[in-house]
Amino acid sequence: MRVGIDVGGTHTDAVLMAGTTVLAEIKTATTLDVTGGVVTALERLLAASGVDRARVTAVMIGTTHFTNALVTGRRLARTAVVRLALPATAALPPMVDWPDRLTKAIDPSVHLCDGGHEFDGRPISPLDPDQLKRIAAGLGGQGINTVAISSVFSPVNAELEERAAEIFLAELPHLHVSLSHQIGRVGLLERENATVVNACLRDLADEIVDAFAEALRAVGIRAPLYLSQNDGTLMDAEYTRRYPVRTFASGPTNSMRGAAFLADLADCAVVDIGGTTTDVGVLSGGYPRQATGEVDIGGVRTNFRMPDVLSIGLGGGSRVTGAPMPEIGPDSVGYELTSQALVFGGQVLTATDLAVAAGLADIGDASLVRHLGKDLVRNGVAWMSGRVAELVDQMRVSARPLPVVVVGGGSVLMPDHLPGVPAVHRPEHHAVANAIGAATGQIGGDVDRLFAITAARTREDVLDQARAEAVERAIAAGADPDTVDVVDVDEVHVAYLPGNAVRVRVKAVGDLRLSDPATTEEVQV
Amino acid sequence: MGVDLTVDALRDLAEGAAVLGTGGGGDPYIGRLLVERQLREGRRVTIIPVDELPDDALVLPSAMMGAPTVFVERPPSGKGNVAALRALERHLGRTAAATMPIECGGLNSMMPLLLGAQLGLPVIDADGMGRAFPELQMETFAVYGVPGSPMSIASDHGDVAIIDALDNVRMERLARVMTVEMGGAAYICDYPMDAATVRRTAVPGTLTLGMRIGAALRTARERHDDPFDALTAALAGTIYSHGLVLFRGKVVDIDRRTVDGFARGQVTLAALDDPADQLVITFQNEHLVARSNGEVVAIVPDLICTLNADTGAPVTTEALAYGQRLTVYAISTPEIMRSPAALDCFGPAAFGLTDPYTPVERLAARARAGA
Numbered sequence: 009m010r011v012g013i014d015v016g017g018t019h020t021d022a023v024l025m026a027g028t029t030v031l032a033e034i035k036t037a038t039t040l041d042v043t044g045g046v047v048t049a050l051e052r053l054l055a056a057s058g059v060d061r062a063r064v065t066a067v068m069i070g071t072t073h074f075t076n077a078l079v080t081g082r083r084l085a086r087t088a089v090v091r092l093a094l095p096a097t098a099a100l101p102p103m104v105d106w107p108d109r110l111t112k113a114i115d116p117s118v119h120l121c122d123g124g125h126e127f128d129g130r131p132i133s134p135l136d137p138d139q140l141k142r143i144a145a146g147l148g149g150q151g152i153n154t155v156a157i158s159s160v161f162s163p164v165n166a167e168l169e170e171r172a173a174e175i176f177l178a179e180l181p182h183l184h185v186s187l188s189h190q191i192g193r194v195g196l197l198e199r200e201n202a203t204v205v206n207a208c209l210r211d212l213a214d215e216i217v218d219a220f221a222e223a224l225r226a227v228g229i230r231a232p233l234y235l236s237q238n239d240g241t242l243m244d245a246e247y248t249r250r251y252p253v254r255t256f257a258s259g260p261t262n263s264m265r266g267a268a269f270l271a272d273l274a275d276c277a278v279v280d281i282g283g284t285t286t287d288v289g290v291l292s293g294g295y296p297r298q299a300t301g302e303v304d305i306g307g308v309r310t311n312f313r314m315p316d317v318l319s320i321g322l323g324g325g326s327r328v329t330g331a332p333m334p335e336i337g338p339d340s341v342g343y344e345l346t347s348q349a350l351v352f353g354g355q356v357l358t359a360t361d362l363a364v365a366a367g368l369a370d371i372g373d374a375s376l377v378r379h380l381g382k383d384l385v386r387n388g389v390a391w392m393s394g395r396v397a398e399l400v401d402q403m404r405v406s407a408r409p410l411p412v413v414v415v416g417g418g419s420v421l422m423p424d425h426l427p428g429v430p431a432v433h434r435p436e437h438h439a440v441a442n443a444i445g446a447a448t449g450q451i452g453g454d455v456d457r458l459f460a461i462t463a464a465r466t467r468e469d470v471l472d473q474a475r476a477e478a479v480e481r482a483i484a485a486g487a488d489p490d491t492v493d494v495v496d497v498d499e500v501h502v503a504y505l506p507g508n509a510v511r512v513r514v515k516a517v518g519d520l521r522l523s524d525p526a527t528t529e530e531v532q533v
Numbered sequence: 534m535g536v537d538l539t540v541d542a543l544r545d546l547a548e549g550a551a552v553l554g555t556g557g558g559g560d561p562y563i564g565r566l567l568v569e570r571q572l573r574e575g576r577r578v579t580i581i582p583v584d585e586l587p588d589d590a591l592v593l594p595s596a597m598m599g600a601p602t603v604f605v606e607r608p609p610s611g612k613g614n615v616a617a618l619r620a621l622e623r624h625l626g627r628t629a630a631a632t633m634p635i636e637c638g639g640l641n642s643m644m645p646l647l648l649g650a651q652l653g654l655p656v657i658d659a660d661g662m663g664r665a666f667p668e669l670q671m672e673t674f675a676v677y678g679v680p681g682s683p684m685s686i687a688s689d690h691g692d693v694a695i696i697d698a699l700d701n702v703r704m705e706r707l708a709r710v711m712t713v714e715m716g717g718a719a720y721i722c723d724y725p726m727d728a729a730t731v732r733r734t735a736v737p738g739t740l741t742l743g744m745r746i747g748a749a750l751r752t753a754r755e756r757h758d759d760p761f762d763a764l765t766a767a768l769a770g771t772i773y774s775h776g777l778v779l780f781r782g783k784v785v786d787i788d789r790r791t792v793d794g795f796a797r798g799q800v801t802l803a804a805l806d807d808p809a810d811q812l813v814i815t816f817q818n819e820h821l822v823a824r825s826n827g828e829v830v831a832i833v834p835d836l837i838c839t840l841n842a843d844t845g846a847p848v849t850t851e852a853l854a855y856g857q858r859l860t861v862y863a864i865s866t867p868e869i870m871r872s873p874a875a876l877d878c879f880g881p882a883a884f885g886l887t888d889p890y891t892p893v894e895r896l897a898a899r900a901r902a903g904a
Contacts, residue, residue, distance in 0.1 A: 099611030126716040
């Protein structure tokens with residue numbers, strides 16, 4: 009049996025699943041201390057199900073802790089940033105485009121060093137070990153214990169980043185090292201940014217992973233712990249300590265995957281309606297479609313994988329203004345819905361009140377919205393479903409209409425039919441789709457880098473090598489080798505060079521290997 | 534009198550230059566950061582109209598050459614571009630009075646600004662393409678008789694070469710080979726000429742135009758106005774007088790291949806309300822021709838821009854993706870780029886197209902008459 013937990017900003021949701029059956033679901037308030045909230049959620053979940061805790065084989069957690077730390081600029085560790093590139097890149101030092109607020113919070117120690125490769129693998133300049141040893145000595149003196157290392161074209165040749173890491177660790181064995189080729193793709197500044205974000209979160213990652221492990225211990229669950237990544241796959245506790253940045257944006261991904269699982273659909277649009285916002289994403293082959301191009305996280309430009317999600321300010325708590333042609337949102341009463349909305353005896357006309365008046369939902373006291381004009385209610389509901397249908401249409405990638413799965417606490421706002429949509433699914437357990445997405449996560453491996461095609465190394469060789477590496481990475485991350493499949497291959501040729509460089513992205517995914525005692529051992533902290 | 538570039542104007546120019554990149558030219562983001570850092574460190578970029586210089590003043594246009602993908606992974610050292618300029622000055626035995634872009638579409642709108650900031654050299658508000666093109670001989674300078682060489686080319690390390698080629702096409706080929714040896718991205722100064730020749734052969738005012746386009750899109754966004762109406766209004770009265778929406782739709786197919794080092798292919802858009810109504814754009818790094826249900830509606834050297842349907846933000850050919858909602862917007866190229874000699878150099882036939890060149894405003898009028 010698996011436990012899935014989604015730790016959001018306001019609510020912590022948890023589910024217990026046996027195979028594909030949801031045995032119990034609960035919703036609790038998120039607490040300031042990490043351990044307490046998770047312990048409460050786990051205990052209430054186990055009590056609700058009456059299941060013996062010894063039968064829990066894995067706990068999967070999706071969390072917004074790391075995103076919030078970056079957005080608020082709190083609890084970020086002082087970080088060293090080392091770039092291997094000279095003389096190239098000197099005109100643009102690391103973190104050049106960061107918001108001042110975050111640069112101050114991280115207080116980085118920035119170093120431009122010799123090293124780096126050209127696109128075809130030739131060195132830009134040889135690594136200088138003495139240079140790195142001198143930097144290490146300085147860091148030791150300043151008490152900095154986390155470093156982000158980037159090297160030009162490391163997605164093609166990772167050797168220099170790895171050698172630099174060895175040199176640093178020989179000098180400072182306790183140092184946390186984040187290497188850019190393990191975190192981002194081609195595009196130095198964006199990859200380096202994501203690596204710095206990862207590095208400054210490593211202390212916090214230890215803290216959070218320890219707190220989750222402590223919560224499991226406190227409740228008496230002796231099962232491995234996994235965290236959700238932003239592509240819908242899972243990583244184990246040790247991996248999370250090393251790559252906390254990979255938890256960014258896992259929330260929308262979990263909700264999409266949970267929705268698809270509940271509705272048993274691999275290709276669909278998912279509409280997640282909360283109290284304040286509605287997110288719309290698309291699943292293709294069971295996985296969220298990825299956003300193309302750069303993604304801004306807390307004001308920092310990065311280039312790692314993120315789900316492609318459209319959001320609007322429409323939710324259960326959205327304020328309704330104007331009559332008889334109302335506009336709804338983006339203002340919301342948010343978590344005060346249960347005191348402010350008309351159906352709860354409050355004074356504010358909200359989207360939930362319209363849904364109750366229209367007979368879509370049975371929430372609060374329906375008699376308190378009986379006075380609302382018929383036109384207002386009808387137009388309001390039509391306006392909401394029209395807006396959502398429009399978003400769904402914007403996310404469509406082919407002329408074929410997509411079925412829609414509606415999840416989240418605010419999903420009562422949607423009628424059973426949306427304009428231009430063949431079928432609207434509102435599955436059971438939809439309010440905890442996030443936690444279900446966490447519980448049903450798989451394990452993946454990615455390759456994304458430039459390959460040189462030569463007479464001795466054909467395009468087929470290159471693609472075979474990339475596929476094999478992706479599968480290898482999925483297995484190394486904990487996937488059951490018998491279930492690993494390559495789910496995505498994308499190649500882009502590099503313009504303006506004689507047709508020999510190709511950028512290949514491959515993703516392999518498999519089921520989580522739960523029976524492997526080595527994995528269990530490793531995570532039994 | 535020259536005008537000092539502000540950070541805000543630089544940001545507008547970066548977006549405007551991406552529009553003039555017509556799908557290619559590389560993302561000016563890195564270039565903008567390079568210049569922005571110079572400005573923040575207190576250096577200045579002075580942009581001057583070409584008539585400000587005496588006739589015999591030496592102008593050395595400057596640019597980056599190579600793959601934008603390499604450039605985003607290996608940003609410049611700040612030495613290569615300076616080394617290229619100094620090498621050509623040494624070779625000519627003369628000192629440059631100013632630099633200028635050879636191309637104002639995309640990344641190369643920014644590179645002369647970087648050099649100008651580093652050396653305190655004014656940058657002329659004009660260029661030789663009025664947009665982006667893939668090759669060094671595709672310049673109004675070349676069309677109106679200026680030899681591209683001697684040119685200089687330098688690496689990030691600062692090693693330099695002078696290429697003195699027999700003609701501009703040979704110059705392009707020699708420089709291309711050397712660029713690869715220099716790591717896939719190099720820095721060049723070519724088409725050395727005096728200010729009188731710049732006045733005769735350049736497309737004038739294109740840096741200012743880029744700023745104007747970027748500012749129009751930015752203010753439209755701030756005011757929630759239609760960005761395409763704003764664009765059309767910004768172009769009216771300039772030498773790029775006709776700006777018009779060709780098509781609004783969704784990407785339904787992209788076919789992208791690399792042929793001889795260029796990203797060639799085509800993108801198909803379908804109208805939102807009628808999937809049978811389609812526009813197909815053929816590109817070679819930049820967009821070359823747009824066909825609506827088989828009929829040519831815009832063709833090179835007129836500008837065909839793929840812009841985000843909501844914000845007007847330019848979308849490069851590399852970033853085109855299935856399902857994107859785009860507005861295809863066409864801009865008439867200035868008259869200096871429409872002469873028979875100009876069309877020989879960078880008209881449809883120069884890209885292997887058999888369709889004749891017809892100005893976009895005439896195609897639009899014809900479509901209206903037919904409808």
